[in-house]
Amino acid sequence: MARNVLDDPLLNKGTAFTLDERARLGLDGLLPPAVETLDEQAARAYGQFRRQPTDLAKNVFLGALQDRNEVLFHRLLADHMREMLPIVYDPTVAEAIKNYSHEYRRPRGVYLSIDDIDGIERALGNAGLGRGDVDLIVASDAEQILGIGDWGVGGGAGIAAGKLAVYTAAAGIDPARVIPVALDVGTDNEALLNDRLYVGLRHARVRGERYDAFIDAYVSAATRLFPEAMLHFEDFGPGNARRILEKYTGRVPAFNDDMQGTGAIVLAAVLAAVRISGTPLREQRIVVFGAGTAGIGIADQLRDAMVRDGLDREPATRRIWAVDQQGLLCDDMPDLRDFQRPYARPGDEVAGWAMGGSGVGLAEVVRRVRPTVLLGTSTAGGAFTEEIVKAMAAEVDRPVILPISNPTERMEARPDDVIRWTDGRALVATGVPADPVEHDGVTHVIGQANNAMVYPGLGLGTVVSRARRISDGMLQAAAEAVAGMVDVATPGASLLPEVENLRIVSATVAVAVARRAAEEGLARVELGNPVQQVQDAMWEPAYRPADGR
């Protein structure tokens, strides 16, 4: 019994158990005599963290700490947000995912298997949480983890845990009220299938009807067991991400982070850029390079924002050019995905444009379109070459360049290069954290255009309002709240709020989102004082008396 407390990371305080608590819980003699404060424990843990030799080792260390003591883990993360967020999340989480089966120590969350669809409800129930005990479930089938592709069970488990750590660090989502879920449908990653340490299902990805039935069984069981929970979908492949969201969004609070969270954060960055450059949103020309889940998710939110800025839907859509592996998307292409089709250009528009081996390439699109915004969601590291960036900058005073593919090696361009190539005129944000760039006496702070800057607040607002579903209006409110917090007056200031301010940003976003949910009739609770309700809902990493959390 006593051992259970020390073994439960949500209850364990280690050496911070008081003598009284030790006596009451039967822990006498099971801990060294010193009674420490959380501060003292955090100082020790930070020293241990610093002594880890690599970022991966740091990630493994923090994971093990979280498995022992959630409060201490989150306290450390809160105290060292800028240093540790890149370790538990983007970009090191990618490294951790690749090494999941080799570094595996303990399970975290729930693992659902496509080979046991009938066992889904039982497995979710085994998490040991009751009907009103769950605010949020993050699930991933790991087909497109960040920009690194299919990483099977470790991808699902790793990204769900990483996203949830950010929910708590950034928005105070209670770590006792969440479940990370790995949806294991197999993997097409040969390296995993042939690795004898791989801990997932050892067969190819299941697709088609059985896959759909599995996802359906997951959503049904999750909503039956935890009717208040928001369902966050992460890193599904382009053939499934949008399809799944569209299927469930009207019925449950389903959220696709790659489409919707990324769309909101990029919209926020573009709204901030509009305020800096003075060129209205409806006059922007936007090139989206990488027309997948994120790219088109972003395009949709930018289009909708241009409509709000006064354009009709069709002319707004026409201000966005989408480029993928087959070049500029055109309506005579036989292999377009249905969600790409609205952005395909009429064939006659590009008559006379230079064609390469793979259609009209990015360089030609930039030359012809003269974009004001260039967005990278392609996974193609280095694709925004000096020539392309300079061609863009030759036509536009303040080019907005957003190479947001993750992790680091997938970035379409490095921010220091972009600033240099444009002589400091570019407005840049990247998906991974980046150091400030000094140029010509100005310090350019590089904003992190990562959905982590917005989904925690969006989730908190959804949780506080108990929103029935997540609407476009709620996403818009989130984006506008973020954009409203940006300093647009100081030369070189970041296009997005700083990571250190993430809790303030999340609280502000949450209030805006909860209010919008209430206005749209989606809230399931009364929002008398949303500012206070959001504050009250934010979990703090501090020890509670051992009797009750």
Ligand SMILES: NC(=O)C1=CN([C@@H]2O[C@H](COP(=O)(O)OP(=O)(O)OC[C@H]3O[C@@H](n4cnc5c(N)ncnc54)[C@H](O)[C@@H]3O)[C@@H](O)[C@H]2O)C=CC1
């Ligand atoms: N910063 C952020 O918050 C986020 C960043 N991303 C990043 O965006 C990237 C894409 O993610 P998803 O949209 O989920 O993947 P996805 O697989 O749905 O989309 C990627 C698209 O890029 C295309 N592509 C691949 N190579 C290309 C090339 N050489 N040239 C042109 N197009 C190419 C693919 O055909 C596909 O349509 C990833 O690197 C991911 O990390 C995704 C979500 C959020």
Ligand SMILES: CC(=O)C(=O)O
């Ligand atoms: C950040 C994120 O969600 C991605 O790169 O997929």
Ligand SMILES: [Mg+2]
């Ligand atoms: Mg993602």
